[in-house]
Amino acid sequence: MTDEQGANQPEYEVTIPTRDELLAAVEAQAKPLAYDDILRQFKLDDERQHIGVKRRLRAMERDGQLVYTKANAYGLPERMDLKKGRVIGHRDGFGFVQLLEGGADLFLPYHQMQLVLHGDIVLVKESGTDQRGRTEARVVRVVEAGAQEIVGRFFVEKGVSVVVPDDSRISQDLIVPAENVNGARHGQMVVAKVVSRPSRRSSPVATVTEILGEHMAPGMEIQVAIREHGIPYEWNSEVLAQVEGIAEEVSDADKAGRVDLTDMPLVTIDGEDARDFDDAVYCEPDGKGFRLWVAIADVSHYVTPKSALDDEAHTRGTSVYFPDNVVPMLPEKLSNGLCSLNPNLDRLCMVAEMSIDGRGRLQKYDFYPAVMNSKARLTYTKVFKILEGDPKLQQQYEQQVPHLKNLKSLYDILKAARAQRGAIEFETLETRFIFNAQRKIDEIVPVHRNVAHKIIEECMIMANVAAARFVEKHQGLTLYRVHETPDDDRLEGFRSFLGELGLQLGGGDEPQPKDFTNLLQQVAERPDHELIQTLLLRSLKQAVYTPDNEGHFGLALDEYAHFTSPIRRYPDLLLHREIKYILRSLKRDLSGLDGGFHYGEKHMAELGAHCSSTERRADDATRQVDDWLKCEYMQDHVGAEFDGVVSTVTNFGFFVRLSDLMIDGLVHISNLSSEYYHFDAERHFLIGEHSRRVFRIGDNLRVKVKGVNLDERKIDFELADIESAGRVESRRDADKMTARMAASKGAKKGDRGKAGRPGKKPVKKSGTKPGKKTDKKKPSKGNRARKAKQAKRAQK
Known part of the structure; x- marks a missing residue:
C-alpha cells in the first residue's frame, strides 16, 4: 500500500487517516505526538491499519511534513525551527543549504557535509554563527537524496578502488568494492551508482554502472556533461516506434486545406554549421511600412499531446548544443528532416503574417497553418556580403537580392523602434572552437555578429510579440518569456x-x-x-518561462513569448498548440489545426518551472564543456603571454579574461607582491596596503599562463609585469578607500562560494593559502592512500 492509497483499496479494506488529518492531529498538540497516541486518537485497532498509517507517516517524513524525534514521536518541522533546503557543495569541502522557502543560505561546515551529498534535500537546524559571521546549520535528516548516479574518474590505489567525482561540489570519494568494479580500469571515466550513503565513519559506497572511456578521449567532456547534468540522450523504444511510422516526405493529405505559400520566395538564413532550419522569412513594402511573413516549422502537426514523442520532448525541454555536437529535443528524422525547412522541399508550417508601419510598430497580425517551399538556404555571411554588394553572390542569388534588401529596410525601421523604446543591448563577443581531425582544438576564433544576424533577430522578435498578443487578445494560456525588473x-x-x-x-x-x-x-x-x-x-535578473505575462524588461516589451523555434524549445511547441486551439475555437475554415491543445493554469505553471529548469540545465552543461575545452587548449600554452581584462575581483585575487580567446584564469594574490591586500566587494577592487596598487574589473593588463588543472577546470595566470599592471593610488586616495572599506564592515553575509567580504581581515601572501578556511580541510584527492584504512572498513 502506498502512502496515498486510502480507505477503499482492496488490499486492506480498512480506513486510515489522510495526511491532512494526521497533520491536524500533530498541530493540535503542544508537543510532538507519539505513534501510540496517534493509534489511540484515530482508534486504529486493526493490524492492517497500523501498517497503513506507519507507511503514510514515513512518507510524510520523507516529504518533510513531519519529523520523527528521538522520543519516538512525530513533530512539525516549523515548531522545531527546522528548515528544508537543497545542499550546495563547495570544492573546499564545506557547503551551503539553499532554503526552499527563500532567504539567506545556511552554512554547512566540513563535518556536516560528510553526512550528505551535493543536491540532497535536507532538514536542518540553525546551530550558531562561525568566525566569519555565517549562520551555521546542522543536518537533521536527508529528506530526498540527490543524484544517485555520479560521473567520476576511477582509481585503484593499494588495492582500494575509488571513484573521484568529476563534479567538484561532491567532495567525498566513492568507495567501490571489488565485486562492483565491473571491468573499470585505473584512470577511466565511469558512471557510479551510490548504494550506501555517507556517514560520520565511512565514505559513500558505489558500484560502477557504465564505463565512458579514457580520461582524455575525444568528446569525453561532452559524455561527462550529459550524464553529470542528467540530460536525456537516448530514444526509448516507444519514441522510435512512433518515428518509424512517420512518412519521409510531406503527404498530399497533410497539405490539404492549408494556405498555399509554395510560390512565396521564403528563404532561411542561419549559421554555416546549422542543420535544422525552423524559420523562413519574406517581406515586401506595404505603404510606408512592410508586410512580413515569418514561417515556422509546424512541429505540432507531428508531435501531438500525450504521445511518446511529446513525453520525450517535454522531458528534454530543449536541444542542447555543444561544440560540434547536439543532443536534440526531437529525433533527427524530424529535427533535420520533416520539420526542417530545407530548400526546394514542401514543408508544413505555421505562419505569422504581420503588418508593420513606418515607425516599426506592429499594426496587424494573423496566424494560420500553411505549406511552403524554401527558395534558398542562405547563411548570415552570404546575406551580409550580398547586402555589402558582393557581385558574385549577388549574381548567384539574383532572385533573392530584392527581397533581402527589403528585409534590410525593414530592419532599419525595427532598429530605430528598438532604440526608441530603450531595449538594452550588450556588446559581447562569443568564440567558436575549431577542431582538427582528432577533435583536438586547433584554434579558438571570435564570432562576430553582422547585420544579417540582427535582421533575423528582429524578425523573430516581431513574430514572438505578435504570438504573445494573439494569445492574450483571445484570453488563451501559454508560457511567456518573462524578464522581470531588477530587485x-x-x-x-x-x-x-x-x-x-x-x-x-x-x-x-x-x-x-x-x-x-x-x-x-x-x-x-x-x-x-x-x-x-x-x-x-x-x-x-534571469529570464524565465511563466504563464503570467509580466513583460520582458531587457527588450522593453509588454508581451513576449517564444514562437519561432519549436524544433529545439518545448515552450514554442506549447505556444503553437495554443494558437491552433484558439484558431479552431474561432472556427477558422482551415485544416492543419489537429495539433491544437489547451492546458490548464496549474499544468501550465508546472510546465513553466520545468522548461526554465531544463534551460538552466542545458546552459550549465554547455558552460562546463566550454570550460573543459578551454583548459585543454591552454595546456599547450603554459608559459605564453596574452593581453586580458580583469573580469572578476575576489579577496583571494582576480580573474582575467583573455581578450582574443575569451578564456578566464585566476591571478592569485600569492602571485602578486608580498604584502597585505584589502578587498572591497561593493566597489570590486583589491588594493595593496603598502604599494597602493589597485586592481579593478575592466583593467587591461598582460598575463602569463602559469598552469592548468584540467580535472578542476582551472587556469592560473600570473602578471607578465606587475609594475605596469593596475593603478597606483596616491596615499591620500588609498587612505580614503581603505577607510570606506572599514566603515562597511559586516556588510552582506552568506555569499555562497565566496571566500571573503569587505570588512574582514586583509589577506597576506605567506606560506599558506590566502583566504584559508577555518573549517577542517578535506583530504586531498591526489593522495588516496591516506584513506585506505577507512575505505577497507567501508568495503567490509
Whole structure:
C-alpha cells in the first residue's frame, strides 16, 4: 500500500487517516505526538491499519511534513525551527543549504557535509554563527537524496578502488568494492551508482554502472556533461516506434486545406554549421511600412499531446548544443528532416503574417497553418556580403537580392523602434572552437555578429510579440518569456558603485530599460566601460518561462513569448498548440489545426518551472564543456603571454579574461607582491596596503599562463609585469578607500562560494593559502592512500 492509497483499496479494506488529518492531529498538540497516541486518537485497532498509517507517516517524513524525534514521536518541522533546503557543495569541502522557502543560505561546515551529498534535500537546524559571521546549520535528516548516479574518474590505489567525482561540489570519494568494479580500469571515466550513503565513519559506497572511456578521449567532456547534468540522450523504444511510422516526405493529405505559400520566395538564413532550419522569412513594402511573413516549422502537426514523442520532448525541454555536437529535443528524422525547412522541399508550417508601419510598430497580425517551399538556404555571411554588394553572390542569388534588401529596410525601421523604446543591448563577443581531425582544438576564433544576424533577430522578435498578443487578445494560456525588473538590493549595490565613479542611473526608484541604455551610451567611450557593462548585466535578473505575462524588461516589451523555434524549445511547441486551439475555437475554415491543445493554469505553471529548469540545465552543461575545452587548449600554452581584462575581483585575487580567446584564469594574490591586500566587494577592487596598487574589473593588463588543472577546470595566470599592471593610488586616495572599506564592515553575509567580504581581515601572501578556511580541510584527492584504512572498513 502506498502512502496515498486510502480507505477503499482492496488490499486492506480498512480506513486510515489522510495526511491532512494526521497533520491536524500533530498541530493540535503542544508537543510532538507519539505513534501510540496517534493509534489511540484515530482508534486504529486493526493490524492492517497500523501498517497503513506507519507507511503514510514515513512518507510524510520523507516529504518533510513531519519529523520523527528521538522520543519516538512525530513533530512539525516549523515548531522545531527546522528548515528544508537543497545542499550546495563547495570544492573546499564545506557547503551551503539553499532554503526552499527563500532567504539567506545556511552554512554547512566540513563535518556536516560528510553526512550528505551535493543536491540532497535536507532538514536542518540553525546551530550558531562561525568566525566569519555565517549562520551555521546542522543536518537533521536527508529528506530526498540527490543524484544517485555520479560521473567520476576511477582509481585503484593499494588495492582500494575509488571513484573521484568529476563534479567538484561532491567532495567525498566513492568507495567501490571489488565485486562492483565491473571491468573499470585505473584512470577511466565511469558512471557510479551510490548504494550506501555517507556517514560520520565511512565514505559513500558505489558500484560502477557504465564505463565512458579514457580520461582524455575525444568528446569525453561532452559524455561527462550529459550524464553529470542528467540530460536525456537516448530514444526509448516507444519514441522510435512512433518515428518509424512517420512518412519521409510531406503527404498530399497533410497539405490539404492549408494556405498555399509554395510560390512565396521564403528563404532561411542561419549559421554555416546549422542543420535544422525552423524559420523562413519574406517581406515586401506595404505603404510606408512592410508586410512580413515569418514561417515556422509546424512541429505540432507531428508531435501531438500525450504521445511518446511529446513525453520525450517535454522531458528534454530543449536541444542542447555543444561544440560540434547536439543532443536534440526531437529525433533527427524530424529535427533535420520533416520539420526542417530545407530548400526546394514542401514543408508544413505555421505562419505569422504581420503588418508593420513606418515607425516599426506592429499594426496587424494573423496566424494560420500553411505549406511552403524554401527558395534558398542562405547563411548570415552570404546575406551580409550580398547586402555589402558582393557581385558574385549577388549574381548567384539574383532572385533573392530584392527581397533581402527589403528585409534590410525593414530592419532599419525595427532598429530605430528598438532604440526608441530603450531595449538594452550588450556588446559581447562569443568564440567558436575549431577542431582538427582528432577533435583536438586547433584554434579558438571570435564570432562576430553582422547585420544579417540582427535582421533575423528582429524578425523573430516581431513574430514572438505578435504570438504573445494573439494569445492574450483571445484570453488563451501559454508560457511567456518573462524578464522581470531588477530587485532593489541589486539596484542599490549598482547605484552605489556608479556613485563612486560620479555616474548616475536615471529613473529614480523604478528605472526603465531606457535608463540602462542611456547609461551604456554615456559610458561607451570610457576606459572602464567593460566594468560598468559587466556590473549592469549582473544587476539584472534571469529570464524565465511563466504563464503570467509580466513583460520582458531587457527588450522593453509588454508581451513576449517564444514562437519561432519549436524544433529545439518545448515552450514554442506549447505556444503553437495554443494558437491552433484558439484558431479552431474561432472556427477558422482551415485544416492543419489537429495539433491544437489547451492546458490548464496549474499544468501550465508546472510546465513553466520545468522548461526554465531544463534551460538552466542545458546552459550549465554547455558552460562546463566550454570550460573543459578551454583548459585543454591552454595546456599547450603554459608559459605564453596574452593581453586580458580583469573580469572578476575576489579577496583571494582576480580573474582575467583573455581578450582574443575569451578564456578566464585566476591571478592569485600569492602571485602578486608580498604584502597585505584589502578587498572591497561593493566597489570590486583589491588594493595593496603598502604599494597602493589597485586592481579593478575592466583593467587591461598582460598575463602569463602559469598552469592548468584540467580535472578542476582551472587556469592560473600570473602578471607578465606587475609594475605596469593596475593603478597606483596616491596615499591620500588609498587612505580614503581603505577607510570606506572599514566603515562597511559586516556588510552582506552568506555569499555562497565566496571566500571573503569587505570588512574582514586583509589577506597576506605567506606560506599558506590566502583566504584559508577555518573549517577542517578535506583530504586531498591526489593522495588516496591516506584513506585506505577507512575505505577497507567501508568495503567490509
